[in-house]
Amino acid sequence: MKLELCGITKRFGALVANDAIDLVIEPGEIHALLGENGAGKSTLMNVLYGLYTADEGHIELDGVKQNFSGPGDAMAAGIGMVHQHFMLIPVFTVAENVALGHEPTKALGIMDLATARKNVIEISDRFGFNVDPDALIEDLPVGVQQRVEIIKALSRDAKVLVLDEPTAVLTPQETDELMEIMRQLAKSGTSIVFITHKLREVKAVADRITVIRLGKVVGTAQPDASTSELASLMVGREVMLTVDKKLATPGKVVLEVDHVSVLDDRLQKAVNDVSFQVHEGEILALAGVQGNGQTELAEFLLGLRKPWGKEGKSSLNGKEITNATVRQSLDSGLGFIPEDRKTDGLVSEFSIAENLMLNSSYKSRFTKGLNINFAARKKIANELIEEFDVRTPSAETPASKLSGGNQQKVVVARELSREIKLLIASQPTRGVDVGSIEFIHERIIAERDAGKAVVLISTELDEVLALADRIAVMYRGKIVGVVGPTTSREDLGKLMAGVTA
């Protein structure tokens, strides 16, 4: 089926998320939609899927103009979508999730689960997915959940399958498998729209590439275009794809973690008997697929979670911080960039100046007796805005008004403006534009070169390989291997999937 988007424009208030976008997807092709975070790719696809209504423009399928008033219409027309955040119900089984919305029923609307199960098995077998129709979604690894999403789309006879940042949650091996699935689907006649910001994947699998920047189509390319060509098209200027850094010169041990286990919110062991050390002037990357205990480990180091059992210990510069409160940890020289700036990093209704004082509001530089020293706060805020290149009209602008990259710079500025010995940076560049990524990476390297110890927690292999001096891979709450920075992607991928040599 040929899909055409003609002059799609979508505005959110003053922001133009999509500006007269034209896009043609030929039958059976893998069409990559390449663009930075916030370029408008997902908005465009949500328009296609009927979740948003376009302000201008229209959609054509095989030359027939479509009018989608909701996802149901888009689905009926043969458009399937695998969302970045899966649209699966965790407490339902695979079969129930796949069936939802077009359930096979017996008399009186009674669920015909046998048929639902059979449908799943049939599609699963056709593509070698190996999915158990009776498994609960919440018990499945993300890679399998994604396959359930694909099955869900295929079970509705999707002729056009949209995959929105599908590799963000996958291990490198799972990514390879997904690409194989995409090729197979394309061969069987399904058109695929592959939304991503990862150049390597685009080059590996796409038949045609459309690049979007700031809501506009800025060009098309063939997959044999060079990486730097694609990158500059995507960002709009020359981009340094590698980070310059000197060889690390590790000093004495700063952070020592010894046999630590931590429970997650469901009281299960998310971190299981983990030990490692980080030295001065060194970046240790904790790599691994999302949800393998990195979050809980970071929260433990900060003091938000208590260790499980009695053996676990952690110390900062020789001083034990195992059961330290958050303030004690911060005061002993720990800087923390949380993985989700919107929920944990910033108070979005607060101004930038207020956000910048959040973790040292009681420190003398911000106070005057019992009051806030507003003049000093303003001065400090302006200095930090300048130093960290935060693009904002003023220090009094609410944090929520900033772009993702600038918000993240505020968080980084706040953490690095204190006297720290150890920086824990959790997903420091998630959902951030390339310019800000470069800037944040440089600052992290600068911290290392200034003799600070850095723990980088990242699920992005590119980021890990660019910054790390040593890489510890986490899998199911354990560190399954500590390897050097020149380890191949393939070997890292195996570790991330729990395969130890």
Place this chain on the structure above:
Amino acid sequence: MSNTVATEVKVGFKSPIVMGSIGLLTIVFMGFLGREGMVGFEISRRQDVIQVPALDIDSSTLGIISGVLMLAISGFSLYRSMQNQKTPIWVSSIYGLIGVTALLGWLAAEGTVPIAFIAGTALVLAVPIILGAMAGIMSERVGITNIAIEGQLLTGAFMAAVVSSITKSYLLGTLSAMFAAALLSMVLAVFSIKFLAQQIIVGVVLNVLVIGITNFLYQQWLTEDAENVNFPGTLDIIRIPVLSDIPLLGPIFFENRITVFLAILIVPTIWFVLFKTRLGLRARAVGEHPLAADTVGIGVGRTRFWWVTIGGSIAGLGGAALTIGNAGAFGREMSGGFGFIALAVVILGRWHPISAALAALLFGFSIILRVWANQVSPGIPTDFITMVPYLVTIIAVVGFVGQSRPPKALAVPYVKG
């Protein structure tokens, strides 16, 4: 994220500790320091066709036997905990049953325990709570917090009494009770779905509103003209042939008013619809992850609206059970907190119709226990007795039920992009 380690859940020692201490209390205070005298557990009533002889036992002996059995079960629970396994729910149910038996025997020393009367009345008293809880489940399963159950019950009670009195038709009375409560629910639904209002606030406001209106009408109208507008009487008691002759079960379940029968039918029906049909699957999807439901073409607002509304009509029936199904007239604020108990029952029953209905029975039992204990042994402070079922509830929640998980999207308005 879900692929975290799925191992090592700590079971803990809450259940054996709680069970053991209560077992000890039973053996000491109802056994060794218990009350002298025989107690008879009456299985049949005098008017029953088939007569089963009463079971007679010495009150303190019963206390000791029960205590020993309870300690034995605690021991089993301890063993399970040491194996890091949970105590099965049926084991704790047996434990609870033994405890209740000991309590009844202790209270009725030198007297009798009319089992059929106690259980039957508990069921009748539980009906409004059960139906209120069903309304709560139907609404919370689709993601709308329903604090207004109290108001829905009260509306139903008022309408059933007044309309039945005026029209002399219980059918019309019941239908108008259901209809009025459904209208009230629509207000909650529309405010929550369309105007994205804070659901708890809407619920509270509706409760206050209904209490105000019914109080006003009661004072100004019902008390002035009670004979014509607040004198509905009660529904006839229906005996189901054959079944009502079964010893014990017959009088409890098969000799009741239509409201009780309806409640007994409605509970499994809701369970069936919720878990076995397309409607139920979609409803649960809406309550767990409305966006996912929307992306497969399910109308989130529409689903929420109808489930909340129909739930409201069931609560209205529960209200009717208060007046024409039991008391025979409307009284000021006669729902007396049943709606809030129903709310607790929803949580205690983990949003599952059958567990919730059982939990509601526990509360029905606690009400009749207070009344009966007062008659059978006036010396014992009734407040103390009333506490017992609630204690059992707390234990059940803490130890046996475990962490309950509400529908994920509960109280979260759904806004489309």
